[in-house]
Amino acid sequence: MRLDDKVAIVTGSGRGLGRAYAEALAAAGAGVVVNDIDGDAASETVDAIVGAGGRAVAEVCAVGTAESADALVRRAVAEFGRLDVMCTNAGALRDRTLGKVTDEEFDLVVNSHVRGTFTCGRAAAARFREQGGGGRLILVGSPAGQYGSFGQTAYSASKAAIIAMVRVWSIELAKAEVTVNAIVPIALTRMAATIPNLTEVVAQVEAGAPVPPELRRRGIGTVQDVAPLVVFLASADSAGITGQYFGFGGDKFAIWGHPKEEFVTYREGGWTADQLATDFAGFSEHLQSHLPPGR
Numbered sequence: 001m002r003l004d005d006k007v008a009i010v011t012g013s014g015r016g017l018g019r020a021y022a023e024a025l026a027a028a029g030a031g032v033v034v035n036d037i038d039g040d041a042a043s044e045t046v047d048a049i050v051g052a053g054g055r056a057v058a059e060v061c062a063v064g065t066a067e068s069a070d071a072l073v074r075r076a077v078a079e080f081g082r083l084d085v086m087c088t089n090a091g092a093l094r095d096r097t098l099g100k101v102t103d104e105e106f107d108l109v110v111n112s113h114v115r116g117t118f119t120c121g122r123a124a125a126a127r128f129r130e131q132g133g134g135g136r137l138i139l140v141g142s143p144a145g146q147y148g149s150f151g152q153t154a155y156s157a158s159k160a161a162i163i164a165m166v167r168v169w170s171i172e173l174a175k176a177e178v179t180v181n182a183i184v185p186i187a188l189t190r191m192a193a194t195i196p197n198l199t200e201v202v203a204q205v206e207a208g209a210p211v212p213p214e215l216r217r218r219g220i221g222t223v224q225d226v227a228p229l230v231v232f233l234a235s236a237d238s239a240g241i242t243g244q245y246f247g248f249g250g251d252k253f254a255i256w257g258h259p260k261e262e263f264v265t266y267r268e269g270g271w272t273a274d275q276l277a278t279d280f281a282g283f284s285e286h287l288q289s290h291l292p293p294g295r
Contacts, residue, residue: 001235004029007080008234009072011063011120012090014041016189017140017223019048021087024227025234026054031080035072035090037062055080063090063116069123082131085234086124087138088117091158098153106154113158117165121180125173134177138233139166141182141245146256147291163245167258170243179242181233184256185226186219186249211250219252229253262286 007030013022014036026032026049034049034056036042042058049056059075061068076083091113094105121137128135144152145159163182170180188202188211198220205211211221229248232238247254263286271279 001231001237002029003231003234006030006084006234007032007076007082008085008087009033009035009059009076009083009120009124010087010089011035011072011116014038014045017185017187017226018087018089019045020187020223020227021089021230022056023049023052023054024224024231025085025087026056027052028231028234029054030085030234031055031076032057033072033076033079034058035063036060037090062112063088063120064111065115066119066123069116069119072120073123073127077127083124083127083135085136085138086120087140087230087234088120088162089140090116091140091155093152093155095152095155097150101153109154110158110161113155114161117162121165121169125169125176125178128173128178129176134179134239136234136238137169137173137178137180138230139163139180139182141184143184143186143247146184146245166243166245174242177239179233179238181238181242182245183226183229183233184245184247184254185229186247187221187223187226189223216250217252219247219249219254221250225250262288 003025008025010018010022010025010032012018013034022032022034022045032049032055034042034045037060039060042060046056046058057075057079059072061071073083092108094109096105117139124135124137139162141163142159144156145163149156166180166182173180188198188205201215205222226248229246245256247256263283
């Protein structure tokens with residue numbers, strides 16, 4: 001699959017999943033703006049891409065402000081003449097349980113993920129409309145935003161908000177032929193290394209060992225395993241796909257469902273609290289577990 005005439009921005013692409021996305025897009029022929037708050041990491045990614053024969057430049061800034069988003073788009077246009085793909089991968093992580101997370105930590109995580117996705121998506125959409133011919137918004141979710149994750153109030157809330165943006169933007173931008181989808185990746189990253197039962201595996205994989213087959217079957221692999229989905233969603237082959245969220249990792253591909261009412265009933269005149277208490281015995285069989293599968 002080739003993207004020779006495409007230009008992409010990947011936020012948070014100095015390392016980890018973002019770097020894998022940027023390298024895969026460049027390997028397919030796209031010009032890539034590598035973004036990170038760490039200038040050295042961004043430069044290393046650019047050097048790796050250029051050294052492999054690709055096209056890339058670094059734009060060092062923290063996402064979140066309109067100024068940063070506009071600067072990223074301007075850099076893409078100045079260096080490569082256009083913009084076709086915005087992949088909003090950047091975001092901070094501050095794991096704390098509810099009683100311990102501070103206002104400052106919550107704001108940092110939400111600002112980087114939610115506001116960063118919003119401002120970058122808005123800036124890219126404006127450029128797509130100006131150019132004509134459509135575009136691709138590839139937002140990055142997380143299983144934490146789908147199921148929730150212990151100790152990740154801010155992160156889970158942010159990733160859930162990003163999925164909501166997919167629903168709204170895919171409708172709003174349809175006439176402009178802009179597709180909006182989210183990937184829900186799982187990979188053995190530095191973040192995964194903080195999970196006790198994965199710490200040793202991450203170290204082994206970083207040392208060159210293969211990912212155990214049982215983990216790959218569960219959808220847990222390397223960052224490179226996730227990158228092909230980004231390339232596909234950036235391509236012309238995905239033109240009819242929008243408003244979706246795709247789980248991807250290891251040997252697993254999944255399509256997440258949209259929210260829907262699980263059970264509906266009616267009572268003429270409505271309910272009192274006492275009537276609800278009486279009727280709820282019949283409702284409770286429709287309640288869903290709040291735990292992820294296998295928990």
